[in-house]
Amino acid sequence: MAKLNDTVDVSRGSFRELPFSHPFWEASREKRLLLQQCPRTGQFQFFPRPVSIATGRTDLEWREVDGRGEIYSYTLTHLGPGPFKGQDPYAVIIARLDAGVDIVSNLVHASTEDLCIGRRIRPYWMPLDDGRHLLLFEPDSEVPGK
């Protein structure tokens, strides 16, 4: 199986947080995945917002999830922007988490055969220079629903 080109070594630089994202990034320091959950509907949401997208109310709560899910879609990028230049082709995926959110990310530590819709995946936390971690995904061998 051919190794899928990786982006683990690509420096992501520094980027700003919006204030309502802060709990996500703080938890990322400990490689814990926190998602916003609407207490009225139980709906998780990603990316973080100032309100529940279900109800429009601000009474959101943060809940920890294990982050497992599957590849909903992917694209192989051949003209990477900024620090990704020269690293192509690399895989950008939409991860559909079992918790019920979609996250745009990269697939790492994978073979080319792993890059397929429906492939089970789990979080891989890539260290950032400032102690935060970036949420990427790697193939997951565990059976779902355990």
Place this chain on the structure above:
Amino acid sequence: MALQDCVIAGYAETELRYKSGSEPFALGGVIMDSLLNSTGFSKSEIDGLIVTPSVSAAATAFWAQSFVEFLGLELNFVDTVDLGGCGAAGSVARAAAAIDAGLCSTVLVICSDTPTSRFDYVNYSYHEEWSDPVGLMGPPGSFGLLSKRYDHQYGLDPEALAKLAVTQRNHALLNDNACQKLRTPITREDYLNSRMIAEPIRLLDCVMFADGANGLLVTRRDIAKARKLDRFVVPIGYGEVTNVGGASSLVDITNAGHTSAGARAFAQAGLTPGDINSVHPYDDFLIAIMLQLEMLGFCKPGQGADFIRETNFAFDGDLPLNTGGGQISAGQAGLAGGGTNLVEAVRQLFGQGGPRQVKDTENALVTGIGWINYGRNWGSSVVLILAPDA
């Protein structure tokens, strides 16, 4: 019905040029001059202006007011329609609404942008935090994600997209305003062999920026009648949706707002897809054309490729499509690009299509696409159905 009490009295367009060295006010002035010339209106009769934003000046505030001052206008209604590729068609609806509310009577719509000469665009949105760090490559990356999922659910037929590419390019060859860089014939093989940008998006799937401007003059029907204009075009149906499924965390990425926007536009116009004489869908990527044909009901979801294979989209074919070449073969005038296919539709209904004039001009359908959501389909959808002096 308010929408139909307004008319498009004239249209204008500049040539699309790569690195023209121009800027938006200059091209906007050309558009106003052209509209005054073709409609016979005087500048003092214009009491409203709607502009779309410009990539060349996207970091500025007070964009519309600046435009008013640079053009020497005094107005009772001014607005910027910030809907990306939906801005032009959205401006027609907003002009009609403003006129119907009595805020003004004659609205100049100007879409002007020069992204290949001056780029001044920044995102204050989700990108910096959530998509740039994983190297999502702007619109081609997002359409790559969309296309791969479509392929999984329905099967993606590159041959169908190749047919659209060649059809649009043939139309651009007949359009003197199309960007000269793009006015060379292409073949099916050229499309299929063009290099991958964001698989499965190829280079020839993508639109290319150019500098250019376009515009319309929208006025009350009774004013147009009183002036005895020999021709004008009436908006007879309109639908608009932004952020479809916005309250849900999981949506089908292959669906967008054109389904409901189209249904509303058809219902208002009293028409069905089978009644449409020519179609001018917003085209930033070829697959967007196919998806819109499906969502608008020209065919069922997933059957776009079959419909494309069975239909002749040439200007003299069964269902003429983007008869000016679309943006993909004429050039995308940045945030003014939504006006390119709109002006072409109006031109056809005026009977001024020249060597690419369509035969049937009872109506035309135009769409817009604007904004790309995080991990989803496009953000805004508009559908506008036009008819000559309905």
